[in-house]
Amino acid sequence: MYAEILTIGDEILIGQIVDTNSAFIAAELHKIGVSVYQISSVQDNREHILTALKEAESRADIVIITGGLGPTRDDITKHTLCEYTGDRLREDKEVLRHIEYLFSNYISTPISDLNRKQALVPSRADVLHNAHGTAPGMWLKGRRGVLVSLPGVPFEMKALFTEHVVPRIIASYDRPVLLHHTLITYGLGESAIADRIETWEDALPGHIRLAYLPNLGKVRLRVSARGTDPEAVQEDLDRYVGELRDQLADILFGESDGEALEATLAKLFTARGATLATAESCTGGAIAAQLTAVPGASNFFLGSVVSYATGVKKDVLGVDPGLIEAHSVVSPEVAGAMAEGARKVLGADIAVATTGNAGPAKGESDAAVGTVAIAVSGPGGTRAEVFTMGNHRERIVRKSVHKAFEMLREEILKF
């Protein structure tokens, strides 16, 4: 079965916001075996929405629509859905009560007629309760399949989608079984891998697909198997992954069910009862921010010293000024001293430190833009490495965070 995602709102088409909703919806649909045929972003414009609905319905069994449900006049999704399906709006008493409840308890401005109008829904639509906001979700019959309309505010949309839309899709549709497994390789480019596995890839049957996902020096190879019988699909997947694994044994770095590295670290540190601290210069707090984005980070993460200025490295982390003088501030020696300082000052079992030049201008060190030293210190000692990360500021930080996570993983596995 196919779904399409339709996002409505001028703010996407002028680039004011990044459409993160579609990726969330696509990933959730994918998990339950629903393929997304196309994602389209259209304007807050009646004719445009009508055309897009018709086109999407011609290709898919269900169309998930987000946005355009606000109280102001630039939001026209509900009216347009009525026009499209030949329906009219009715006031939903329960939604109205919920809106009044939200206003009297959580919203400081007085309720207005425009807010009350958010209780209007197409008369034949099933209302999906939006616990977090005033715009309800709607499940309705389109001209050919099903239309689901959700608010564009990400956290309202996510809750509605997970709690109401996913269970209803599972109950309403037969879906194929779709399983994935990812092999992570390191040390060979995607084209070199493709050359090596050419014969195997040529012989893949139609229900097995391979995707190359190169990222930060690694190439992830995602194998997907599709079918109707869960056991047969799993068997097929295992067989083809096994064959691929044999051919890539020398460059295999890991395997993945899609979990982020910081979530893996959180589990490893928590399971071992180890604590972690960071000392960050060029990453500017990004390692700490990503670690603490994982719920339960307080179980193992103590804190960080973001020592952007050299003075902070000396005064707070206790790095010897002579060491900085002798090796420059971007050096494995200083990274190591920072990691050891963080361990000591914050009282952690393991610490990671970064120092480098993220550009665009050279800093206090002579190191070229993109040079980053990363060190990990633990009970068994300290080790540091120097990397060249290109010349793109955002990318240098991202790569450094990733590399720090990898070094931490190696360290905690020894703990």
Next chain:
Amino acid sequence: MYAEILTIGDEILIGQIVDTNSAFIAAELHKIGVSVYQISSVQDNREHILTALKEAESRADIVIITGGLGPTRDDITKHTLCEYTGDRLREDKEVLRHIEYLFSNYISTPISDLNRKQALVPSRADVLHNAHGTAPGMWLKGRRGVLVSLPGVPFEMKALFTEHVVPRIIASYDRPVLLHHTLITYGLGESAIADRIETWEDALPGHIRLAYLPNLGKVRLRVSARGTDPEAVQEDLDRYVGELRDQLADILFGESDGEALEATLAKLFTARGATLATAESCTGGAIAAQLTAVPGASNFFLGSVVSYATGVKKDVLGVDPGLIEAHSVVSPEVAGAMAEGARKVLGADIAVATTGNAGPAKGESDAAVGTVAIAVSGPGGTRAEVFTMGNHRERIVRKSVHKAFEMLREEILKF
């Protein structure tokens, strides 16, 4: 004139990656007066791409295509562009030399035939030099307008788009003048504002548009004016913004040309020669990470103590344990002491501190999930406030960072 954006790649349709490219392209086009009619994400599939190209060309003068230019066989954009335009591939000598140069200087794996094939381009396409990667950009005549094909790797695409595509669009097309101005209001919901300005909004002529952009308690009102004569458009914009400003005077919080708050702070701190430090508990380094994402952050930002664990608040920031005992770790008193500690320990003119409970479980404090205390300390003293930020972890952090930036802006304006 209209553009469309077409992103090609299964990884978007299964939600594996968020499409940030489209927002970047849309924003850049918008700046030069090009309206984006629709954004579509389609599969790595010949028929699907052909249909999408035809549909996009029927609506727009230029179609910007990203993705599907990798060396492996799942990337079919170039072949499909040839099929669509009735062209054939030729090898471009300069691109080939560039690929060989990249491989011999920056890429550790040996070059293969698949890599060399990236030098194949449609024979009638103009090649756009990709300094950062092996897949060139292409500018070619479609069936009706212009097609531009760019690699999907964000930093390669961004450089190509800014350096090659934008100048060429400016040189090739007459574009309308499109100007914007945003008023930021605080204290009234979007529907209450809409009620108040109803008469004014009703009377807006077609070339003036108003958009409501509610976010984190504020409502931003973006006024857009369109026309052909730059001076007349600016005059029109000023007049309508002036009228709107008069009606919203009591709730006007600020005005904006779209600059991010952290970039504003960077300018203000740098201009005043003031230094900044942060002490972060519930924001976990996110304030520091966002500040240091701005190039030149080292001009004013000294560093941060991420004191996730209570022990770090005491030992590194010097917060009095008695204060924590008396007021709990999530309190304006402790936030204030953290900010003062950060100022002192890091030697900064101004410091901001956060302490709160981002959930999902209650921490060491009795404070409810979503309670956050934020303090700013400067030469004139310390002030702290307590906020209720909802119960969504990611959102609590994001709101806290935003609020910290606002408090810092007020503080640095006094400096």
